[in-house]
Amino acid sequence: MSRKSILITVGLLAVLGLYYLFSEAPQPVDVTAAETGTVKAFIEERAKTSLPRIYRIAMPLNGRVMPITVQEDEKVTQGQVIAEMDTSDLDAEVAKARYRVEQYARKIIEQSDNRLEDNSLDQFDEFLKSMNLTVEAASKQQDASKAKWTYARDEYDRKYQLFQKNALSASELSEADLFKKQSEIDYQKDILTWRALQAIQSAMQIGKISIQKYKEKKVLSEAVLQEEKKEAESQLEQLQRDRNRATMRSPIDGTVLAKHFSNERTLPAGEILLELGQLDNLEVEADVLSQYVGNIHVGSPVDIEGPAIGPDPVQGKVKRIYPKGFTKISSLGVEQQRVKVIIGFDRNIFKQLQQQQRTLGTDFRVRVKIYTDIKPDVVKVSRSTLFRNGSGQWQAYVVRNNRTVLVDVEPGVMNDFEAEIKTGIKAGDRLIVAPSMNLTSGQSVEPHLIKNLERSPAD
Missing domain, CATH: 2.40.420.20 (conserved putative lor/sdh protein from methanococcus maripaludis s2 fold)
Incomplete structure (x- = not known):
């Protein structure tokens, strides 16, 4: 094609374009x-169903759990036995602890029995009264013996002076000397008797004091036994609590959400066995971008939808907005700051879903539309x-x-x-x-x- 032909073609096309344009x-x-x-106006987010509280049944202590017969989705009632431990060792420990408590109780009864000591003190009191009179009589006897000895000594001295003057015979002087010596011996014997009786009196007083000290010691021993009994009772109570905990009962009327073990096995304390929940309290948990949360308020209406809900959305309301945000990585790998928002189903919605044979449990995926403004x-x-x-x-x-x-x-x-x-x-x-x-x-x-x-x- 020649240059002239090309120019003609372009010109024709331009004219044609201008024609169509105008x-x-x-x-x-x-x-x-x-x-x-x-x-x-709404905020749409992926969400999941959740429960405000999940009751986790855990091993109360180290031991062997018996086979767990309840199944997931099974209804349980409050107080129903849902798991049990092998309690043979615990039963033996409880019996031993109870025997110890009984032993201490018997010892305390023995220590508190003071009848023998009280009788002994009464007898000592009577003995001491009699001994006091005897010592007093011995004291008066030795006073009389002393007076007799003094008289015999003075009489001998008088007769001796008469003997020196040849006014008294030697036999009479000897008789006076014998009377003096006998009186002195009687006086010394009465002194020894009085002192011996005083020693016996002191010994009886010491014996009474010893019995009183023994009673005081028994009171202290009883106090020690009472404390030891309290400690034994505390151990018994702890073992009985462990024994009661070994029979695990449902704390609620609810549903078994998860069962982690089925067969008999040995497990440590704290191992989770079952998870229970009340599905009537089911709610929805959504992680909302923090920049949008300011437009959401408690009571804001919400549409809840998704395959788990059915073809038609159901209604709910915002129940709670968490005061603290958290960082979450999106599916595209973008770091986002989000805030947890809890949404409750409107009244009777959950029962209606059940009547429609909609199986709705915890951690089910749904979508929510949280309405921030409505203009009619x-x-x-x-x-x-x-x-x-x-x-x-x-x-x-x-x-x-x-x-x-x-x-x-x-x-x-x-x-x-x-x-x-x-x-x-x-x-x-x-x-x-x-x-x-x-x-x-x-x-x-x-x-x-x-x-x-x-x-x-x-x-």
């Missing part, structure tokens, strides 16, 4: 009508009809008389499907869906009306 042939577009209704009776349009211009102003193309009109709009509450329009559009206006970048205001178009475009499932 011929104002209508461009086909999809449109949807603005209408009056309710617009809801407003002008709303499809979210795909709105766009921003270079300066950030929201705009839309409205079709009037089969020509496009570019209008500025002020949106309000919006979600991924719909948007509230405060100004710029009225109900009944037809808006172009996903307008082309080549579209201009005043351009002739051929509209094709689309109904229920991207309608939110919440409606």
Whole structure:
């Protein structure tokens, strides 16, 4: 092809393009009508069902657990035996501890029996009374013997003076000397008797004191035995508690969520055997991005949906928002800061699901829509009809008389499907869906009306 031919062809194509451009042939577009209704702003997240509390039945102490017969999903009642340990060793320990307590009780009874000591003290008191009188009599006897001896000594001295004057015979003097010596001997004997009786009196007093000290010692021994008995009773109570704990009972009316062991085996204390829960208290747990949590409040309405729920979503409300966030890695490997939000089912919803034979348990995957704002009776349009211009102003193309009109709009509450329009559009206006970048205001178009475009499932 020659250069001239190429130029002619290009010229023809240019003329042809200008013809089509200025011929104002209508461009086909999809449109949807603005209408009056309710617009809801929501946060959508993946979530899972959970329970506010899971009761974990664990081994109370080291030992051997017997076979566990309850099964997952089995209903249990409060107080029902759900697991047991082999208690033969515990039973023997309890019997030994009980015997020790009984032994201490018998010893305490023996130590508290003071009848023998009291009788002995009474006898000592009587003996001491008699001994006191005897010592007093011996004291008076030795006083009399002393007076007799003094008299005999003075009588001998008088007779001796008479003998020196030859006024008394030698035999009479000898008789006086014999009387003096006998009196002295009697006096010495009475002194020895009095002192011997005093010694016996002291010995009896010491014996009484010894019995009293022995009683005091028995009181102290009884106190020691009481403390030892308390310690033995404490050990018995601990063993009895362990024995009672060895029979594990359900703390609630609920359902067996998980069973970790079935057969008999030896396990350490603290090993989890069963997990129980009350499915009537089932709730939903969602991890929401922290930047969105500020728009959520306790009581905010929620739609709960997913295959586990069924074809229609069920309703719930936000029960609790955790005060502390945490870091979570997304499926794309992005580090995100999230906050846990707890959602409760509306009243009787869970029972309705059960009546529909929907098996819903804990840790089931669901999706939630947490509504942060709801505007009823407003002008709303499809979210795909709105766009921003270079300066950030929201705009839309409205079709009037089969020509496009570019209008500025002020949106309000919006979600991924719909948007509230405060100004710029009225109900009944037809808006172009996903307008082309080549579209201009005043351009002739051929509209094709689309109904229920991207309608939110919440409606």
